[in-house]
Structures are given as structure tokens and as C-alpha cells.
Amino acid sequence: MKDTIVSLLEGAVAALKHQGVLPDELALVIKVDPTKDKAHGDYATNIALAMAKPAGMKPRELAETLIDALPESAAVEKIEIAGPGFINFFAATDAAAQVVAQVLDCGDTFGRSMIGKGEKVQVEFVSANPTGPLHVGHGRGAAIGDCLCRLLEATGYDVTREFYYNDAGAQIQNLALSVQARAQGLGPDDAGWPADGYRGEYIVDVANDYLAGKTVTADDREVSAIGDPNDLDAIQAFAVAWLRREQDLDLKAFGVEFDVYFLESSLYEEGKVEATVEKLIRGGHTYEEDGALWLRTTDFGDDKDRVMRKREGGYTYFLPDVAYHLDKWQRGFKTVINEQGADHHSTVTRVRAGLQALEVGIPKGWPDYVLHQMVMVTRSGVEVKLSKRAGSYVTVRDLIDEVGRDATRFFLAARRADSQLTFDIDLARSQSNDNPVYYIQYAHARVCSMLRKAQDAEQPFDHDLALANLALLESDQEKAVINRLARFPEVVENAAKNREPQQVAQYLLDLAGDFHTCYNAVKVMVDDDATRNARLSLGLATRQVLRNGLDLMGVSAPEEM
RNA sequence: GCGCCCAUAGCUCAACCGGAUAGAGCAACGGCCUUCUAAGCCGUAGGUUGCAGGUUCGAAUCCUGCUGGGCGCGCCA
Numbered sequence: 001m002k003d004t005i006v007s008l009l010e011g012a013v014a015a016l017k018h019q020g021v022l023p024d025e026l027a028l029v030i031k032v033d034p035t036k037d038k039a040h041g042d043y044a045t046n047i048a049l050a051m052a053k054p055a056g057m058k059p060r061e062l063a064e065t066l067i068d069a070l071p072e073s074a075a076v077e078k079i080e081i082a083g084p085g086f087i088n089f090f091a092a093t094d095a096a097a098q099v100v101a102q103v104l105d106c107g108d109t110f111g112r113s114m115i116g117k118g119e120k121v122q123v124e125f126v127s128a129n130p131t132g133p134l135h136v137g138h139g140r141g142a143a144i145g146d147c148l149c150r151l152l153e154a155t156g157y158d159v160t161r162e163f164y165y166n167d168a169g170a171q172i173q174n175l176a177l178s179v180q181a182r183a184q185g186l187g188p189d190d191a192g193w194p195a196d197g198y199r200g201e202y203i204v205d206v207a208n209d210y211l212a213g214k215t216v217t218a219d220d221r222e223v224s225a226i227g228d229p230n231d232l233d234a235i236q237a238f239a240v241a242w243l244r245r246e247q248d249l250d251l252k253a254f255g256v257e258f259d260v261y262f263l264e265s266s267l268y269e270e271g272k273v274e275a276t277v278e279k280l281i282r283g284g285h286t287y288e289e290d291g292a293l294w295l296r297t298t299d300f301g302d303d304k305d306r307v308m309r310k311r312e313g314g315y316t317y318f319l320p321d322v323a324y325h326l327d328k329w330q331r332g333f334k335t336v337i338n339e340q341g342a343d344h345h346s347t348v349t350r351v352r353a354g355l356q357a358l359e360v361g362i363p364k365g366w367p368d369y370v371l372h373q374m375v376m377v378t379r380s381g382v383e384v385k386l387s388k389r390a391g392s393y394v395t396v397r398d399l400i401d402e403v404g405r406d407a408t409r410f411f412l413a414a415r416r417a418d419s420q421l422t423f424d425i426d427l428a429r430s431q432s433n434d435n436p437v438y439y440i441q442y443a444h445a446r447v448c449s450m451l452r453k454a455q456d457a458e459q460p461f462d463h464d465l466a467l468a469n470l471a472l473l474e475s476d477q478e479k480a481v482i483n484r485l486a487r488f489p490e491v492v493e494n495a496a497k498n499r500e501p502q503q504v505a506q507y508l509l510d511l512a513g514d515f516h517t518c519y520n521a522v523k524v525m526v527d528d529d530a531t532r533n534a535r536l537s538l539g540l541a542t543r544q545v546l547r548n549g550l551d552l553m554g555v556s557a558p559e560e561m
Numbered sequence: 562g563c564g565c566c567c568a569u570a571g572c573u574c575a576a577c578c579g580g581a582u583a584g585a586g587c588a589a590c591g592g593c594c595u596u597c598u599a600a601g602c603c604g605u606a607g608g609u610u611g612c613a614g615g616u617u618c619g620a621a622u623c624c625u626g627c628u629g630g631g632c633g634c635g636c637c638a
Contacts, residue, residue: 037581046580049618059618083581084618129638166638264638292636303564303634310636317638345565346633373566374631415574418566420631422573427587435600436586442600453597487577494577506575509585520593520602539597561600 001096001486004075005032005043005089012069021065022055032089034487038476041080041088042096042483048085059085096479097470099486103541104463111492111548116157120332123149125339126251126258127164130243131175132200132390134250136375136412136423137341139396143412143554144372145339146256147501150552155496160333161257164324166264167240169317174198175243176236182207183229200391206242210235218244220261250396255405255554267323273315276323276358277308285357300353321347322354329355329362336367337499342418345371370499372417379425403428406555410437413553414505436509440546441558443512447543448559450524454536457525466537469530473538477518481542484514488545492552501553508549515542 009030016022032045048063055062063081070079078090103110125145128138149159166172178197186192188199197203209216215224216238223241226234244261251257267273277293280286285296286308293309295318308319328336340347348369355362377384377394387395399408407428414436415421427435454460473482488507495503524535547557 031580033577033580035581036576036584040581044581046619049580052618086581169638171638290636294636307636312636314636316636321638341632342566343632344638347638348565371566416567419574420567424573427573430600438600439586442598446598446601450597457597491577498578500577502575503577506585507577509575513585516601517603519597520599523597525597561598 001075001091001099002032002034002043002490004073005045006030008070008073008076009045009047009066011071012066015069016065021069026051026054034483035088038479040082040086041078041090043089043091044082044086045089046086048081048087052085063087093474093479094471096482096486097473099482100470100473100537100541101467103485103544104467104537107544108548108551110544111488112154112156113489113493114156115493115496116152116155118156118158119334120160121152121157121335121337122160122162122328122331122333123152123337123339124162124164124328126256127340128247129166129169129171130240130247131171131198132243133202133246134396135390135393136377136396136399137372139254139399139408140372140375140412140417140421141339141341142251142254142256142396143409144370144417144501147409147413147504147553148337148339148370148496148499150554151492151496151501151504154492154552157335157496160259162260162262163258164262164264166317168265168268172236172240175239176232178203179206179210179235179239180229180232183211183235198391201389202243202246206239209242210238216241216245219248219258220244220263250400253400253405254396254409262324264320264324267320267327272323272327273320276319276326277315279360280308280322280354280357283357283359295354295357297350297353297357300349300356302349302353306350318347318350318354321351322358325351325355325367326358326360326362328367329360337370338367339370339372339417342371342373345369368499370417373420375412375421375423377423377425384425399423399425399428406441407435407437409554410505413501416500416502436505437555438561439516440508440512440550441556442561443515444543444546444550444557445559445561446515446519447539447546450539451536453525454532459525459529459532461536461540462529462533463537465529466533469534470537472531472534475518475522477514477521478535478538481511481514481518481538484511485541485545488549504549504552508546508553511542511545511549515546 013022013028017024030047032043035041035044048059048066052059052062060081063085067079067087075092075095076089077092080088082088123145125141126138128134149161152159174196175198177194181193181197182203188197210225211227213225213227218241221241221244223238225238228234280295285299287294291311292307294305295308297306298304306318307316309315384394387393387398389395402425411423411428491503491507495501524532524539526532550557
């Protein structure tokens with residue numbers, strides 16, 4: 001419908017240019033939006049407002065001229081000029097209702113598109129170091145990142161989900177020492193406990209499994225314990241595998257799967273870190289000071305230069321980061337999105353600066369970043385800070401166990417990434433109307449129930465009869481649902497383009513609301529076959545779109561509640 | 562002190578990269594179950610979009626300066 005209007009307008013402008021009414025060189029800016037208010041029709045355009053000045057006409061005058069020049073179309077019932085010069089389009093009821101047929105015809109693919117043309121996109125998210133179970137922040141990253149991937153897949157991109165982690169640095173050393181201490185029977189408050197050791201209960205489990213000689217299998221590795229409490233390297237390898245498995249289980253429970261696990265250590269093993277340093281030195285963007293090797297990132301927009309190689313010879317995390325992103329680029333990803341917590345936002349300019357300094361043709365603003373703000377968890381109005389298992393933070397598993405996967409995913413992805421999030425456990429677990437997840441799922445279950453009813457009454461859905469009578473869907477409530485359904489593809493496209501999964505969540509709430517309203521206002525199971533089937537088809541289409549939308553969020557669509 | 566993000570109804574949040582009278586839910590108040598799931602619906606009330614300027618036909622949205630909050634400012638990741 002929207003496309004129809006756009007092409008109608010293009011036709012009108014072309015005709016007017018041809019007649020010399022409008023100057024040939026006039027730039028064309030056509031924006032057609034769905035209206036908020038039914039009184040303004042179904043779609044409106046501001047074209048007359050936007051082009052009035054360059055066209056040298058008054059907005060309303062231009063609007064009138066445009067309308068007169070508009071080609072005929074059966075899809076448009078009425079056109080009005082309103083306000084300062086908006087042109088409002090009223091869709092023919094029959095044409096609008098065709099979206100129902102379209103939804104039923106497309107099924108699971110309704111809302112999907114090929115905008116991405118199969119282009120490769122990589123999304124890196126979660127990327128937690130294997131030092132503990134995933135916490136809520138990782139959970140938000142997982143929910144947003146995975147939802148983004150689903151959106152990109154739905155819009156025709158070839159998506160790679162990637163998880164990057166450091167399996168070698170100081171933090172891992174610290175982890176090994178903590179496990180060793182536990183293996184020796186020490187607790188966090190005993191003498192001899194490593195400074196900054198990991199205090200969580202899970203460290204005890206790691207130590208016990210290590211001593212017992214167990215074998216752990218994670219998504220990207222399998223390690224058997226040696227059991228020798230003095231072999232720190234063996235402990236480290238075992239602990240990393242153990243926590244990788246732990247995180248895998250967290251992710252699995254959350255319904256998130258990765259295509260690639262990328263190890264920071266592999267960058268060293270394959271000489272990519274060395275190669276990156278050399279390239280940067282050759283490029284003349286480095287200098288030595290205080291015994292360290294610096295990169296002049298200030299040449300590329302950073303506020304201070306950064307150390308690449310420490311005085312004692314080791315590299316800072318910054319350098320492997322650059323090497324890693326160079327590797328992404330070399331793997332052919334023109335689009336890379338990094339989903340991270342905003343507490344790491346300082347790496348953005350730094351990594352981009354490092355990539356520019358390499359001078360290998362990487363575009364300036366590459367890669368893209370989606371940064372999410374902090375998550376606070378509350379119960380009974382009080383902030384929850386501790387998890388027994390993890391020690392100092394609330395884990396993803398805690399949330400899934402307590403409120404379920406659907407609510408956890410929905411709550412973590414339903415807010416804009418750049419606003420702080422309060423995760424209210426009481427709300428998420430409440431099986432009541434306060435809970436948006438239930439509100440949406442209930443709408444889905446209601447349609448299913450309606451269909452069961454139709455079966456039981458031996459009045460099963462008649463597809464052909466329904467489609468022949470879509471014009472009978474003429475109440476305001478039905479039209480509202482129809483219009484909402486028609487907008488779904490656009491919402492998916494926008495959410496993907498802007499990297500804003502919360503738009504899908506909001507849409508689903510709106511659609512569920514429209515449906516509930518309609519459900520109460522318009523009885524479906526009426527005696528008249530034509531009417532009943534037309535209404536059933538609207539229910540079916542709603543169910544389909546709810547399902548498609550929920551699927552984009554990784555949330556289930558239950559048949560009954 | 563510097564940098565990034567945020568500020569919308571009493572509360573939690575929307576508002577589709579500038580559009581018409583800023584929308585939902587919760588909380589409050591009043592209605593709707595012998596009829597398809599009341600986990601729902603209808604209605605009432607609730608706003609100077611933090612403050613002050615600016616840009617233009619038009620601003621919650623863009624710019625500047627404030628105020629308040631979060632995060633960051635390691636040769637940690």
C-alpha cells in the first residue's frame with residue numbers, strides 16, 4: 001500500500017515536471033507514513049510541505065496540484081488535504097484487507113525481505129571471558145545481540161554470530177590461582193587466598209571436578225582434568241573449559257547459539273598480533289616512550305595515545321583487539337556489529353583508530369557498535385546484588401530459573417539499548433496483566449482457542465470463502481488490526497536498519513492490544529459463514545504475525561495458557 | 562576536570578533516522594463474564610517532553626549552554 005502511494009506520487013511529480021508546472025531539477029523527497037489518527041486516513045505524506053519552498057508554491061496549493069495530477073488507483077478510496085498541507089490517503093477497504101490474504105499466503109515468511117541481498121554480516125556479542133557464569137549484563141547483550149541477528153536474517157543478511165574471549169590473560173591466571181586455592185581447601189577469607197581471587201561458589205565446583213579427574217565438554221573444547229593441584233597450567237586449561245561449558249549451558253537455556261567462538265590466544269598463535277604491530281610500526285604511527293610502545297591514536301580522533309606493548313614486553317588488550325578486527329575485515333565482513341556493555345565504550349574510538357592506522361582501506365566508522373547500558377535487578381522494590389553462586393552479581397541463570405526464558409529474553413530486549421534497565425523480577429514472574437510478555441502470548445493463545453472452537457463446532461475455517469469476503473472486515477477495530485498487520489514488514493525493516501530490537505517488542509504490544517480490543521468488540525463465531533470465515537482469517541493472520549514477531553525475539557508463542 | 566549515554570503522566574516505558582491533538586501498561590476512579598480464554602475489554606482522570614535559548618512551515622526528536630543521574634577516563638579486559 002505504501003509503495004503504491006509512493007509510485008502514485010512519483011507519477012504525479014513526473015507529469016507535473018513534464019508539463020512545466022514544476023521545475024525539472026526539483027529534488028524528489030517522498031516520505032509516506034502511516035497515520036496515527038484514523039481521521040487522517042491510513043497513510044499521509046508531507047511531500048507538499050517539504051517541496052513547497054523549492055517549488056515556489058504554497059504547501060496547500062502544491063498539494064492540490066499534486067492531487068489533480070495523481071494517476072487513478074483502485075487501492076485508494078479517498079484523498080484529502082489537511083492541516084498545513086498534508087495529503088491524506090484513505091485506502092479502499094478491500095485493498096487494505098488483502099493484507100490478510102497476503103499474511104496467510106506468506107506464513108512464516110511474512111515480514112521477511114531480501115534488503116540485505118545475502119550480504120555477510122557479523123555480530124559479535126556476549127564475549128564474556130571464561131571466569132564465571134554469565135551475569136545479567138551479558139544476558140542483556142545476549143538478548144539484544146541474538147534478536148538483532150534474527151532481524152538481520154529476516155531482512156536477507158547472511159549472519160555470523162560470534163563470541164570472542166580471552167583465554168590467556170591475567171584474569172585467567174587469576175582464575176587458575178583461585179581454583180588452585182580452592183583445591184587446597186582455602187576459602188576467600190583465609191590466609192594464602194590470591195589477591196583479587198574469584199570468590200564465587202562455583203570455583204569450589206571447578207576445583208572438586210578437577211581433583212576428581214572429570215572431563216568437561218564445551219561448545220568449542222573438551223578437557224580432562226589431570227587432578228594435580230600443583231599443575232597450574234593444567235588447572236587453567238580445565239577451569240577455562242569448565243566455565244566455557246557453564247556459559248554454554250547458560251546460553252542454551254537462553255536459546256542463543258553461536259557460529260564462531262574466537263579465542264584471543266589464537267591471534268598470538270597465528271602471529272596476527274605480531275603482524276599487526278609490525279604493520280603499525282611500518283606505517284609510522286607508533287613511538288616509544290617510558291620503555292613502552294605507543295600508538296598515536298590521537299591522529300585518528302582518540303583523546304590520548306595508547307600503549308600497545310608494555311614496558312615488560314607483553315601486549316595490552318588493545319592490540320589483540322585491533323588484530324581481531326583486522327581479521328574480521330579480512331574474513332570479508334563489510335558490516336560488523338559489536339554488541340557490548342557501555343562500560344566498554346572507550347574501546348570504540350580506540351579500536352577504530354587502530355584500524356585506521358593500519359591503512360588497509362577500512363572505512364572510518366567501521367565497525368558498528370551497539371552499546372547497552374547497565375542493568376539493575378530488583379525484587380520487592382529492592383536492588384538485588386548478590387547471587388550465591390557467582391558471589392558478586394546476579395546471573396542469567398538466576399533469572400531464567402526464576403522468571404523463565406521468555407520473560408527474561410523479552411524484558412532484556414524490549415528496551416532501547418542506550419537507556420538503563422531495571423529488571424523487576426516480581427513483574428517478570430507475575431502471571432498477570434501487568435506482564436507484557438503474557439499480554440502478547442495471551443493474544444496468540446486466544447486465536448488458537450478460537451480455532452479450536454471452530455473445529456469443535458464443526459465449522460472449520462474455509463480459506464477460500466474467507467478470502468472472498470475480506471471486505472466484510474469493516475469495523476474500526478478490524479481495520480485497526482489490518483492496518484497494524486500491514487505495517488509489520490516495515491517495522492522489521494526499520495528495527496534491523498536502526499539496530500533496535502525493542503521496536504519489535506513495542507509492535508507486538510500494539511498488535512496484541514489491537515487484537516484484544518477487536519476480540520471484545522467483534523464476535524467471530526457468528527452463524528453467517530462468510531462473516532465468520534472472514535473474521536477467522538483475520539484471527540489467523542494476527543496469530544501468524546504474533547508468531548513471526550515473537551520468533552524474532554526468541555520468545556515462544558504458546559497455543560494455550 | 563574531560564569523554565560517552567540518558568532525562569517523556571505518580572511508576573515502568575513507546576513515539577517508525579523533524580510531522581497534525583505526545584501514546585500504552587501499572588497505580589487511582591467508574592463500568593463489562595448464562596455469549597469465541599476476564600492473563601481480556603470500555604470509560605474517567607493524569608503532561609510546560611529536566612531547564613533556558615536557537616535552527617524552520619513544524620522540535621520529545623536537530624544545535625548550544627545549564628541541571629540531575631549512569632558509565633568510562635590503567636602499561637586491566
